[in-house]
Amino acid sequence: MEITVVGSGTVVPSLKRRQSCVVVRAGGETLAFDLGSGAVRGMLSAGIDPFAVDHIFFTHFHPDHTVDVVPLLFAINYGAREERTLPLHVSGPEPFVGFWGSVMEVWGAWMSGDYPTIVSELPKECHSPIDLAGCRLSWTPAEHRSESIAYRLDTDTGAFVYTGDTEYSESVVELARGADTLLIECSFPDDAPVPGHLTPSGVARIATESGVGRVVVTHLYPAVDTPSLPSDVGRGYDGEVLVAEDGMKFSV
Numbered sequence: 001m002e003i004t005v006v007g008s009g010t011v012v013p014s015l016k017r018r019q020s021c022v023v024v025r026a027g028g029e030t031l032a033f034d035l036g037s038g039a040v041r042g043m044l045s046a047g048i049d050p051f052a053v054d055h056i057f058f059t060h061f062h063p064d065h066t067v068d069v070v071p072l073l074f075a076i077n078y079g080a081r082e083e084r085t086l087p088l089h090v091s092g093p094e095p096f097v098g099f100w101g102s103v104m105e106v107w108g109a110w111m112s113g114d115y116p117t118i119v120s121e122l123p124k125e126c127h128s129p130i131d132l133a134g135c136r137l138s139w140t141p142a143e144h145r146s147e148s149i150a151y152r153l154d155t156d157t158g159a160f161v162y163t164g165d166t167e168y169s170e171s172v173v174e175l176a177r178g179a180d181t182l183l184i185e186c187s188f189p190d191d192a193p194v195p196g197h198l199t200p201s202g203v204a205r206i207a208t209e210s211g212v213g214r215v216v217v218t219h220l221y222p223a224v225d226t227p228s229l230p231s232d233v234g235r236g237y238d239g240e241v242l243v244a245e246d247g248m249k250f251s252v
C-alpha cells in the first residue's frame with residue numbers, strides 16, 4: 001500500500017502545511033482519511049487524482065478534518081472531466097449520520113450526483129473489520145472528541161495506523177500493536193501540553209508500548225514544529241521517527 005500525507009497541519013493557517021488528510025492506495029482503490037482544508041488541492045500537488053477517491057473515512061468532525069468534503073463532492077458533480085458512475089463510500093464514527101445529514105442539508109443539492117453514495121456510520125468499537133480491495137480496515141476509540149476514532153489498515157505485506165487527533169490512549173496502543181508505520185498526531189510541545197492532543201513524549205510512549213517499526217508525526221502546531229522534534233520523540237522511542245511534510249509518500 002502506498003501512503004501519501006496530503007495535509008500535515010492544523011487549524012493554524014500555514015503555507016507549509018495543509019489541514020489533515022492522508023490518502024492510501026491499496027488494491028487499486030483510493031482511500032482518503034480526513035479531508036481538512038486544502039486537501040483537494042493537496043492531492044493534486046501530490047499527484048493524486050481527487051476524482052479517483054473511492055472511500056472517505058473521517059476520524060472526527062472537527063472542521064480541520066472534514067471541510068474539504070464539500071469542494072470535493074461539488075467538484076465531482078460539476079468539475080470532473082467525465083460523469084462519475086463509480087460509487088463513493090463516505091464513512092465516519094457515530095453519530096456520523098447526523099453529521100452528514102447536517103452537511104447535506106446545507107450543501108447537499110450541489111454535492112449529490114447520480115452516482116451511488118454509500119454513507120456508513122461506524123460504531124465506536126470495531127466488532128468486525130471491513131474488507132476493502134487489498135486491505136482490511138479496523139478502528140478503535142481515540143481520546144479527543146467523543147466521536148473520535150483511529151484507523152488501522154492491514155495488508156499481506158504490513159500494517160499502517162493513522163490516529164487522527166488523540167491524546168494518550170490504551171485503545172490506540174492496542175490498535176497500533178506491531179504495525180509497520182504509525183502516522184500519529186503530535187500537536188504540542190511537552191512543556192505546553194493541551195488536553196485531547198499528544199506531545200513528543202506521549203507519541204514516544206504510544207510508539208514504544210505498541211512496538212511499531214516507524215513513527216511519522218503529523219498534525220503539527222507551530223510550537224512543536226521545530227528541528228528538535230525527531231530527537232524529542234526519540235528520547236522515549238528507539239525506532240525510526242519521521243516528521244510529516246505535505247506530499248510525503250511512504251510504502252508499507
Ligand SMILES: [Zn+2]
Pocket residue numbers: 060062144165
Ligand atoms: Zn480535532
Ligand SMILES: [Zn+2]
Pocket residue numbers: 010011020062064065165219
Ligand atoms: Zn485536528
